Amino acid sequence: MAGSTPTISKENFFRIHFAAIRRADATGLPPYRKTLMKIHKMLTIAAVATLTASCAPGSTSAPAAQPSGPVQTGAPAEKVTLSLVSTPESGAAIKAIITAFQAKHPNITINYTDTNYDDYNKSLNLSLTSDQAPDIALLNSVGTTVKDGLVRNLAAYEKAYGWDKAYPSTQLAQWRVAADGSTLGSGDLYAAPAGFSIVGVYYNKAKAAKLGITAPPATPADFEAALAKAKAAGELPLQLGNAQGHASFTVQLIGQSQDGAENAAKWTFGQKGASFDTAGNRSGAQKLLDWAQKGYLPKDANGVDLQGAATKFIKGEGVFFIDGNWDAAKIGDGLKAEAGFFAFPGAKATAIGTSVAYAISAKSKSPDAAAAFLDFLHSPEASAEEFKAGFMPADPAAAKPETGTVMADIAAAWTKVNTDDGLVGFNNNATATMNDKLTAATQELIGGKNDPAGFITAIQDEWAKTHG
Amino acid sequence: MADTAVLPAHRAGRETALRPRRRRRGRLTPLLYVLPALVFYAAFVIVPWLHSLWISLWEWNGIGVATWAGLANYIEVFADPALRSSLLHAFGFIVFYSVLPIGIGLVLAALVAATPWKAMPLIRTILFLPQVLPLVAVGVIWKWIYSADGPLGLDSSWLGDFTLAYPAVGLVGTWVSTGLCFLLLLSGIGKIEPSLYEAAKVEGCGPIREFWHVTVPGLRKEIAVAATVTVIAALASFDVVYVMTGGGPGYTTMVPGVQIYQLVFTAGRVGTACALATVLSLLTCAVMYGLNRLTRER
Numbered sequence: 001m002a003g004s005t006p007t008i009s010k011e012n013f014f015r016i017h018f019a020a021i022r023r024a025d026a027t028g029l030p031p032y033r034k035t036l037m038k039i040h041k042m043l044t045i046a047a048v049a050t051l052t053a054s055c056a057p058g059s060t061s062a063p064a065a066q067p068s069g070p071v072q073t074g075a076p077a078e079k080v081t082l083s084l085v086s087t088p089e090s091g092a093a094i095k096a097i098i099t100a101f102q103a104k105h106p107n108i109t110i111n112y113t114d115t116n117y118d119d120y121n122k123s124l125n126l127s128l129t130s131d132q133a134p135d136i137a138l139l140n141s142v143g144t145t146v147k148d149g150l151v152r153n154l155a156a157y158e159k160a161y162g163w164d165k166a167y168p169s170t171q172l173a174q175w176r177v178a179a180d181g182s183t184l185g186s187g188d189l190y191a192a193p194a195g196f197s198i199v200g201v202y203y204n205k206a207k208a209a210k211l212g213i214t215a216p217p218a219t220p221a222d223f224e225a226a227l228a229k230a231k232a233a234g235e236l237p238l239q240l241g242n243a244q245g246h247a248s249f250t251v252q253l254i255g256q257s258q259d260g261a262e263n264a265a266k267w268t269f270g271q272k273g274a275s276f277d278t279a280g281n282r283s284g285a286q287k288l289l290d291w292a293q294k295g296y297l298p299k300d301a302n303g304v305d306l307q308g309a310a311t312k313f314i315k316g317e318g319v320f321f322i323d324g325n326w327d328a329a330k331i332g333d334g335l336k337a338e339a340g341f342f343a344f345p346g347a348k349a350t351a352i353g354t355s356v357a358y359a360i361s362a363k364s365k366s367p368d369a370a371a372a373f374l375d376f377l378h379s380p381e382a383s384a385e386e387f388k389a390g391f392m393p394a395d396p397a398a399a400k401p402e403t404g405t406v407m408a409d410i411a412a413a414w415t416k417v418n419t420d421d422g423l424v425g426f427n428n429n430a431t432a433t434m435n436d437k438l439t440a441a442t443q444e445l446i447g448g449k450n451d452p453a454g455f456i457t458a459i460q461d462e463w464a465k466t467h468g
Numbered sequence: 469m470a471d472t473a474v475l476p477a478h479r480a481g482r483e484t485a486l487r488p489r490r491r492r493r494g495r496l497t498p499l500l501y502v503l504p505a506l507v508f509y510a511a512f513v514i515v516p517w518l519h520s521l522w523i524s525l526w527e528w529n530g531i532g533v534a535t536w537a538g539l540a541n542y543i544e545v546f547a548d549p550a551l552r553s554s555l556l557h558a559f560g561f562i563v564f565y566s567v568l569p570i571g572i573g574l575v576l577a578a579l580v581a582a583t584p585w586k587a588m589p590l591i592r593t594i595l596f597l598p599q600v601l602p603l604v605a606v607g608v609i610w611k612w613i614y615s616a617d618g619p620l621g622l623d624s625s626w627l628g629d630f631t632l633a634y635p636a637v638g639l640v641g642t643w644v645s646t647g648l649c650f651l652l653l654l655s656g657i658g659k660i661e662p663s664l665y666e667a668a669k670v671e672g673c674g675p676i677r678e679f680w681h682v683t684v685p686g687l688r689k690e691i692a693v694a695a696t697v698t699v700i701a702a703l704a705s706f707d708v709v710y711v712m713t714g715g716g717p718g719y720t721t722m723v724p725g726v727q728i729y730q731l732v733f734t735a736g737r738v739g740t741a742c743a744l745a746t747v748l749s750l751l752t753c754a755v756m757y758g759l760n761r762l763t764r765e766r
Contacts, residue, residue, distance in 0.1 A: 057523050057534050057738075122733045125531045144736060148532040243628065243716065300616050302717040303628020308615075433735045443717035447630045 071156040075105045075372040082370055083111045085127065086138040087120045089326070090356045093195055093389035094138075097382045101373055108369055110136075125150060128361055135364040136373060139175075139191045139357050141429045146190055147181030151359040155188040157371040163192065166378050167394055170423045171196070173265070175357050182466065184425075185269030192374035193355035194382070195391025198343075198423075199249050199324040200351050200413050202331055202406070206338040207235060207319045216342035220257055223320075223345055224287070227296045230319040237296040239318025241309030242446060245428070245439025247288055247301065249322050249352060252427045254284035257346030261422040264350075268425040270467035276460040285445060285452035292446045302443045324352075325410050328390060332406040341409035343417050350422035351413065354429070356391070387411075427459075431466040434459075517749070524742035530732065534739075541743035551744055554715075554722040555751070557634070558703045561723070564638030565645050565702030570694050572642075573649030574687070578679050581657040592654075595647040603644070607711030610640045614712075627713050630720055637721050640708050645701065649694045656690035657683060692763035696756060703752050724748045 086094050091114040098110045113134075115123065121140055128137060128150040137151070145151045158164055163172065171193055178187040201223075203216070208226075211233055217223040227237035240247060256264035258280030267274040291297050298304065298317070306323065313321040314334030322344075323331070331339050343349040358377065360370045376382055383398030393399055396415040401407035417423055428435040441458050444450040450458070499506075524541050528534035545551050576595075580588070598606060612618050614626040614636055626636040660682065668678045684691075706725030709715065715722035715730075724744055731741035 057526055057528050129531055144529055144532065148529070150531070244714070298624075300624030300628045303615065303625025433730075436730055436734060439714075440716060440718050443628075447628075447717055449630055449718055 071160055071371070072368045073157075073160045073372070073375075075108055076366070076369050077107065079107050079109075080366045080369040081109045081111065082135040082364075082366060082373070083113070084136040084138075084358070084373075085120075085124075085134040086112065086114045087117045087140075088114050089117060090138055090195070090391075093382075093386045093391060094358075096385040096388075097194070097377065100381045100385070101376050104376075105372070108373075110373065128363070133361045133363040135361055135366060135370045136358050137361055139359050141354075142175065142177055142182075142184060142190065143432060144181075145359065146177045150362055151190050152362050152364065152367055153188050154190055154192070154360065154371070154374075157374070158189045161371070161375045163189065163375070163378075167193065168418060168421070170261075170265075170421055171355060171394055173269070174354060174425050183270050183272070185265065185271060191357035191359040192377050193357045193394060194377045195386035195389070195393065196353050196355045196414075196423075197324050197326060198351045198353040198392055198410065198414055198417065199253070199322065199426075200341055200343045200410075201253075202313065202321045202323055202327075203340045203342070204313070204316070204319055204335060204338055205340045207316070208340070211235070211319065216340070217345050219345050220254065227291065227320070231294065231296055236298060236318045237320060238291065239309050239313040239321040240297045240301045241304040241306045241312075242301045242439075242442055243303055243305040243308075245435060245442055246306045246309075246322075247442040247446060248428055248438040250288055251281065251284035251442065252352055252424070253322065253344040253350070254287055255280035256350045256352075256422075256424050257344055258283060261348070261350045261420075261424050264424045267463070268427055268430050270430060270463070272467070274467075276463060277456050282452060282456060285455045288442070289445055289448075289452055292448075297446065301446055325392060326390060328406055328410055335406075337404060339406040339409075341406050341413055343413040343422070348420040348422050349413070349416045350420070350424060351417040352426055353392070353417070353423045354425050355394075430463055433465075434462060437462040520742040521746055524739055524746050526739045528738045529736035530738045531736075537739055541740045542747070544740055545744050545747050550719055550722065551727060551740075553719060554724050554727045554744075555748070557721065558705065558723045558725075558748070560634070561638055561641060561702040561705055562699055564635075565641040565705070566695055566698040568642045569645035569649040569698060570653075570691060572646050573653050573694070574679075574684065574691075576646075576650050577653040577657055578683050580654060581683075582675070592651065595650050597647065598644045599648045603707035604711050606640060606644060607708045610636075610643075610708075611712045628717055630717055633713055633717055633720050637709055637712055640712070641702065641705065644708075645698045649698065652690050652694050653687055656687045660686035688763055692759065695759055695763070699755060699759065700752060703748065703755070 084094070084098070091112065095112055098112055102108060102110065114120075117140075120138070124137060124139075125143070125145065125148065127133060128145065129148075139145065139151070172189060173185045175184075175189055175191040175193065176187045177184060177190050201216075207230075208214070211226070211229050213226050213229070217226050230237035238250075240250070252264070255278065259278045263278070264280070267276055292301070298309075298312075301309075304312070306327075309318075309321065310323060310327050310330055312318065313323075314331060321331075328341075343351050358374055360367050360374070364370055378394045380395075380398060383393035383395055384400075386393045387399045387401075392411070392414045396411070396418055399411040399414065401411045428438055437459065441450065441455050445452065445455045523534075525537060525539070526534040527537040527540070545555075580591070585591070611627065613620060614622065616622055616625050626632040664682050664686070665678065668682050673681065704725060705723050706729065709721055709723050710726050710729070713721045715726045728741045728745050728748075731737045731744065
């Protein structure tokens with residue numbers, strides 16, 4: 001049935017066949033003819049069902065080419081109402097940014113709505129295809145939004161506003177999509193970042209001091225030595241919750257500190273020829289297994305989730321804890337001055353980090369006004385609001401934390417990582433299913449059900465399904 | 469209509485005028501009664517089922533352009549070890565969702581029926597309570613119970629353990645289903661002819677033989693109902709697994725329900741998900757057919 005068009009139209013088909021059935025009923029045919037007609041009737045119904053369904057699910061054609069050519073910069077002068085969708089976590093900052101933007105441009109109204117993170121990601125594509133598509137939408141990752149033509153190509157706006165100069169290149173790379181619609185890292189820009197996350201190592205300063213560790217470890221070897229010291233002193237060296245696969249952070253941090261940010265990023269962006277089978281990742285997987293076997297990790301890591309582990313870390317279980325800046329407030333409130341943070345050590349500082357970003361829906365009727373808002377996202381006012389809400393601003397100078405807090409450590413790490421150009425996106429976002437795969441595979445590695453070589457193969461195979 | 473021909477002409481005229489209409493109305497009337505239900509059943513069960521069957525023949529991410537896949541999705545369901553093992557896990561859950569609850573329910577019901585207690589309404593309520601709770605709440609509670617900070621004082625969470633996670637999740641199913649089975653079977657015992665028990669006593673049967681030879685055969689129908697309901701719950705399990713483990717650790721507790729959800733909402737492989745759903749629904753129908761054959765009264 002695929003793609004083939006029936007020779008008679010659906011309406012005519014119904015008319016002809018049902019008329020035949022009606023005639024048969026009215027003329028009182030002999031019983032055998034009735035049986036025949038009954039079969040005919042059943043077949044007709046089956047055919048109707050097939051005909052109705054004979055179109056392929058989903059859209060019938062590839063997305064239409066998007067308008068290119070000159071665009072207008074600056075907010076338009078007429079009255080415009082835009083709608084913006086987000087999640088509560090990212091929305092805290094964006095609400096304040098909207099207020100500041102509207103104060104500058106009273107003729108533009110931005111209506112804000114949010115949905116919780118999980119539901120948001122699952123329903124975003126559907127809402128972008130609907131007739132009530134928002135003008136501006138938060139993207140947590142590119143996913144299939146570009147491939148399916150749901151978001152607008154921002155190349156023209158990028159050039160007009162000079163975004164390529166306003167942001168360091170690694171900060172925009174994540175939102176550049178190649179012509180195939182799925183390879184990231186190069187190509188046209190599709191979203192503008194609004195606040196970054198950074199994953200590094202939290203530590204309990206009081207416990208570390210007791211072990212004689214007064215400064216953050218300077219090399220991966222120092223870090224491992226510190227874990228050994230903690231174990232010898234009867235402390236839990238590294239807090240971890242892996243029920244949702246967060247051990248993948250440990251593997252990635254060790255891996256990219258050896259392989260270098262640039263090489264590691266190629267794999268997360270899905271660039272042709274990249275491989276997970278690198279010296280760094282092999283050692284990352286091996287270390288995770290070693291640390292599990294040596295008792296550096298909690299015994300029930302596979303049964304505890306990230307939030308559970310964070311709570312335990314605050315309660316004093318664990319000297320070190322690998323987590324993102326999103327838990328800074330929780331850990332800072334819990335451990336107060338004892339909370340510390342550093343970027344994972346290496347020849348150059350590297351970190352896992354990503355930005356939440358805002359894209360313009362392909363269906364938006366006011367793309368110029370929406371682009372003016374996206375341009376506002378890296379303004380000093382917006383950057384300050386992002387930092388206040390717990391995100392790292394595009395410009396590290398806009399981060400003004402209180403000294404002596406964990407936020408000050410995080411801002412310092414953010415500056416260091418940006419100076420070294422060491423920000424790499426999450427391995428978990430390399431493909432749509434990579435997070436599920438990394439969850440199961442790290443659980444198997446820690447649980448002794450797989451070895452590092454098998455782990456590397458499993459991850460690379462999953463990657464190759466999308467990018468191979 | 470052939471029989472009207474032998475009737476006398478004057479009657480035949482009246483008969484042919486009335487009979488077909490009356491007969492047709494007679495045939496259609498029952499259809500009229502079931503029509504409202506049939507319309508809803510067709511609109512919300514049959515049509516979506518056919519639709520998902522149709523989607524299962526395509527490779528489609530839920531939004532974009534679909535490409536014809538034929539039976540490739542079905543081949544994948546049986547070839548991919550992860551998908552195949554999720555089907556096996558669902559069948560393994562039948563032990564926890566059906567066999568154990570019916571077994572425990574039978575013993576409890578027989579005990580309670582033999583010695584009527586004053587506290588009966590209270591016991592009934594307590595046993596039935598898990599059935600009333602939303603399964604998501606049940607999952608959250610048991611996740612805590614199995615955790616290292618839980619009331620069992622476990623030394624590490626069972627849900628993170630590769631050997632214990634599956635039975636741990638399964639036992640929650642037992643806990644949920646037992647109350648339903650118990651109530652169903654208890655009400656069934658009340659309908660068993662008391663003379664059968666008297667006869668058994670006269671014949672010198674002990675309580676255990678009485679249980680095997682009078683109670684269990686007398687409850688054939690109730691056991692069939694309990695098995696039908698709980699086997700479907702086992703094969704279609706989603707909530708408890710999703711909340712407690714999400715299918716982990718590794719893939720040890722992965723069931724088709726969770727797998728289908730992940731395939732659609734995170735992997736964007738709607739065709740494969742629909743193929744797995746179709747296979748699951750056909751297997752469920754096959755099991756139901758077998759179960760009906762087994763428990764049908766001869």
